[in-house]
Amino acid sequence: MTYLGTPAGGGLIPLTTEVKATRGQTRINNLRLALQIIYRDQPASRAHVARESALTPATASDLVDELITMKLAQEVGTGPSAGGKPPTLVAPHPDGRTIIALDLSGEEFIGAQVNLVAGIVATLGRPAATGTAALNTVTGMIAELSKDLPGPLLGVGIGTPGVVDPVSGIVTSVNLRWDHADVVEAARTATDTPVHVVNDAHAAAVHEYAVIVPRVPNIALVEIGTGIGSGYVVGGHLYRGDLGATGEIGHIRQFDDSRLCSCGRSGCLEAVASMKAVIEAAGSHHPVTVEGVKELAAEENAAPHIERAADDLGLALAAAVSVLGITHVSLWGPVAGLGESFRSRVEAEIRDRVLPVDTDQIHVRYATAGQDAVILGAAGLVLSAELGVVW
Amino acid sequence: MTYLGTPAGGGLIPLTTEVKATRGQTRINNLRLALQIIYRDQPASRAHVARESALTPATASDLVDELITMKLAQEVGTGPSAGGKPPTLVAPHPDGRTIIALDLSGEEFIGAQVNLVAGIVATLGRPAATGTAALNTVTGMIAELSKDLPGPLLGVGIGTPGVVDPVSGIVTSVNLRWDHADVVEAARTATDTPVHVVNDAHAAAVHEYAVIVPRVPNIALVEIGTGIGSGYVVGGHLYRGDLGATGEIGHIRQFDDSRLCSCGRSGCLEAVASMKAVIEAAGSHHPVTVEGVKELAAEENAAPHIERAADDLGLALAAAVSVLGITHVSLWGPVAGLGESFRSRVEAEIRDRVLPVDTDQIHVRYATAGQDAVILGAAGLVLSAELGVVW
DNA sequence: ACTACTTAGTATGTTTACTAAACATTCTAC
DNA sequence: GTAGAATGTTTAGTAAACATACTAAGTAGT
Numbered sequence A, B: 001m002t003y004l005g006t007p008a009g010g011g012l013i014p015l016t017t018e019v020k021a022t023r024g025q026t027r028i029n030n031l032r033l034a035l036q037i038i039y040r041d042q043p044a045s046r047a048h049v050a051r052e053s054a055l056t057p058a059t060a061s062d063l064v065d066e067l068i069t070m071k072l073a074q075e076v077g078t079g080p081s082a083g084g085k086p087p088t089l090v091a092p093h094p095d096g097r098t099i100i101a102l103d104l105s106g107e108e109f110i111g112a113q114v115n116l117v118a119g120i121v122a123t124l125g126r127p128a129a130t131g132t133a134a135l136n137t138v139t140g141m142i143a144e145l146s147k148d149l150p151g152p153l154l155g156v157g158i159g160t161p162g163v164v165d166p167v168s169g170i171v172t173s174v175n176l177r178w179d180h181a182d183v184v185e186a187a188r189t190a191t192d193t194p195v196h197v198v199n200d201a202h203a204a205a206v207h208e209y210a211v212i213v214p215r216v217p218n219i220a221l222v223e224i225g226t227g228i229g230s231g232y233v234v235g236g237h238l239y240r241g242d243l244g245a246t247g248e249i250g251h252i253r254q255f256d257d258s259r260l261c262s263c264g265r266s267g268c269l270e271a272v273a274s275m276k277a278v279i280e281a282a283g284s285h286h287p288v289t290v291e292g293v294k295e296l297a298a299e300e301n302a303a304p305h306i307e308r309a310a311d312d313l314g315l316a317l318a319a320a321v322s323v324l325g326i327t328h329v330s331l332w333g334p335v336a337g338l339g340e341s342f343r344s345r346v347e348a349e350i351r352d353r354v355l356p357v358d359t360d361q362i363h364v365r366y367a368t369a370g371q372d373a374v375i376l377g378a379a380g381l382v383l384s385a386e387l388g389v390v391w
Numbered sequence C: 001a002c003t004a005c006t007t008a009g010t011a012t013g014t015t016t017a018c019t020a021a022a023c024a025t026t027c028t029a030c
Numbered sequence D: 001g002t003a004g005a006a007t008g009t010t011t012a013g014t015a016a017a018c019a020t021a022c023t024a025a026g027t028a029g030t
Helices: A023-040 A046-053 A057-069 A131-144 A183-188 A200-213 A269-273 A275-281 A292-299 A300-324 A334-353 A375-389 B023-040 B046-053 B055-070 B132-144 B183-190 B200-211 B269-273 B275-281 B289-299 B302-324 B334-353 B373-387
Strands: A071-080 A088-092 A098-103 A107-113 A121-127 A152-159 A170-173 A178-181 A195-199 A219-224 A228-234 A237-239 A328-332 A363-366 B071-079 B088-092 B097-102 B107-113 B118-126 B153-160 B170-173 B178-182 B196-200 B219-224 B229-235 B237-239 B326-330 B361-366
Touching: A023 A046, A023 A057, A023 A088, A023 B023, A023 B132, A046 A057, A046 A088, A046 A300, A057 A088, A071 A275, A071 B237, A098 A131, A098 A375, A098 B196, A107 A131, A107 A375, A107 B153, A121 A131, A121 B055, A152 A375, A170 B097, A178 A183, A183 A195, A195 A200, A195 A375, A200 A219, A200 A228, A200 A237, A219 A300, A228 A269, A228 A300, A228 B275, A269 A275, A269 A300, A275 A334, A275 B170, A275 B219, A292 A300, A292 A334, A300 A334, A328 A334, A334 A363, B023 B046, B023 B055, B023 B200, B046 B055, B046 B088, B055 B071, B097 B132, B097 B373, B107 B178, B107 B373, B118 B219, B132 B178, B132 B183, B132 B289, B132 B334, B153 B183, B153 B200, B153 B373, B170 B183, B183 B196, B196 B200, B196 B373, B200 B219, B200 B229, B200 B237, B200 B326, B200 B373, B219 B302, B229 B269, B229 B302, B237 B302, B269 B302, B269 B326, B275 B289, B275 B302, B289 B334, B302 B334, B326 B334, B334 B361
Parallel strands: A098 A152, A152 A195, A219 A328, A328 A363, B097 B153, B153 B196, B219 B326, B326 B361
Antiparallel strands: A071 A088, A098 A107, A107 A121, A170 A178, A219 A228, A228 A237, B071 B088, B097 B107, B107 B118, B170 B178, B219 B229, B229 B237
16 A cells, blocks of 8 residues: 555656546645645644645645544644734654665664654664575565554665666665565565665665755765765655666776776776775775774875875766766765865865866765665655655 | 646656646646647547546547647547547647747757647758857847747747756856856747757757657767767656756866867867867868768778777766666767767777676667757757647 | 447536635734 | 734535446448
8 A cells, every 4th residue: 555655757857748647646746745844844834834835725724634634744732823823733743654674785784663753763683694595584674673563564665785676676786696686576575565675875865865954956975985886866856767777886987997896897986986995005904984994094105095086086976976967965984984185175076077167066075864874765765755755 | 828838847756746736737737648649649549548548538538629629639530440430530730839949059050940740840040159149149030930930839949059057047158158148038038938948969869869769768869079968868858957067978077188178178078089079189171070070980090099089988978878877879960970880889888887787778879860959859848848748 | 231249439427626715713912 | 902813614616537328430240
């Protein structure tokens, strides 16, 4: 059962109309719109929803009532008067639904129950696996997390390394040794709710988009640690492309370098600018963590290697950012240990390489999102797919 | 007056709902849908529209009747019976509306009246200009082309070199010496119909998308001649990005090369792989046309320069194609003179550089669209924006 | 040529969900 | 304490899709 889901698809400048519109879809659209206003401006009054949506007070009131009946929203008291009757305030209902989210990108598989206000209610860890064993672990974790839910299950979101087919959800991942693995099918044996599979960096990008304030309409999240991956939110929409390989800037061969990459080739960005590569190039043995990278940055002889990584990263990001039309880049993961000098060098490099029109709009920063970005991003994607809302 | 326009925006994986839905929008959506089916499967019967749209026969019939009343469609006779009453066939109405389209990308400004079935009814040429004079020429051409229209004016589409802000339509172009020129404002002095301004390569991409059969959902059109520009259609949608600089792969500095580029810098793809650059590198003096490039390709000493251009192009396109998730690349313009060896080398280079997952889906070809691609693409964009249709 | 069946399209009435407009409620301000 | 203002609800109206039953006009079999 989907709640307020929309069909997949859409696009930045749509050239055609693809699906019929019905009264029911009108209602769903407006329920989603009302709920989104309640999320964005929480707590919000019925009158506020009416103003913001441009719907009439009667309709807005009716929509809000229905959302309350559905337990997606709840009344939370009375607000201050603005010269008249004081508003009845309505806010999201935290436990109206529960989302199960999985993060398969780390050395341990992590699962969580997430409520409707981005709260992690329960967590679960399992040793990482590969191949069919990994699929079984996924099924088992979903079954385990389906117990003792605080609210009805809205859906399952899975953040995984590798390339995810945007339509089928089929995954190909070197790390997990999956070759066209049907993760959705595997998950369906443990649940009959909607299952959304998404690349880990894409999930993190969705969460980064949600937590940056003020909200920026287009961002790139670039994860730099053992490997390099990225995800893009453009005009408030997750960009995946038709092949799902959109984020794989780590494995575009664009450098003249002989070091071997995890993908088995050479010349990839990952082989020259990942934190693992930089640590190895500097002859150090720090772990690939924020702390390890911080220690590396403190060493004198590491500087030229770090600077070269910044330049290489700038080169690769200039292309991605320019093609997608992105202004805000968030660096995420162990790279955060490199500090301001690295950040500004990457930013300068990108600005220097793209077409010199409005380049001062381009900003590079370290991500606001934390370690749970993949979990919360995967959950957030379920939330937005099923309810049309970003928390 | 817009006819069946939708608000700008949308997105590939929409995270939120942005506008309210009303009965009126439902009707517009379904009118667009019906019209699109009539365009796609022309001629189509009312029953066919009902089947394809999943609307009931009564509703579909009503929609088609309204489209005929609006003169967007017309009955064109009776089809063969399929075992029952023979269908009344309905097709697009060629002169139900007229679109004015301008192409400012060449050495001559070209304008045309275009009917609803991609037919060029009348053309107009004016010497190219720059700065304010160019704006005045645009206004004058629109005024001139507004005379003797075969049908009511649907809107104006302008294909221009340079960066076009997707929201405001403001243009910055080195060639036309425009720095944030408000082309929409200028056009409005000559017409009160909707004006759509679009980068020339983007317009050509829209037309290429329309003419490739069978239709491919995601394509890149790369124009290679004096300069290099590109446009992308992703999942059936024109991709412009938030900044409008999306197609400018010709001016991302990613090569270690000292040759000066038209943008005043060095290291750009345009400076190393445009046909102008290759001709100069080979020490030849051919004109930058298909014929000139063909003659160049016939020269022995040109081969290494052409090969290097293919490799550089492959490097740049690998990044763009991979990030956007595009499978079909069309090369357009004078580059067509280089033939099969160049094409296959570019294709092989891209496949070698992107992540090796499903790379055999990636195809490079010479564009099907011809010289009038910018005119017809700009007109097509008006058609799709106002009526939701691709011809 | 008659009957049975199939496909196209229409007519009539119903349902859904937004709108319009009046009204009730409860506060602030003077 | 009255006027005014903001919140929210009630009632009636309407647009547009849907459901159902119909007519129209053909093919196919006997």
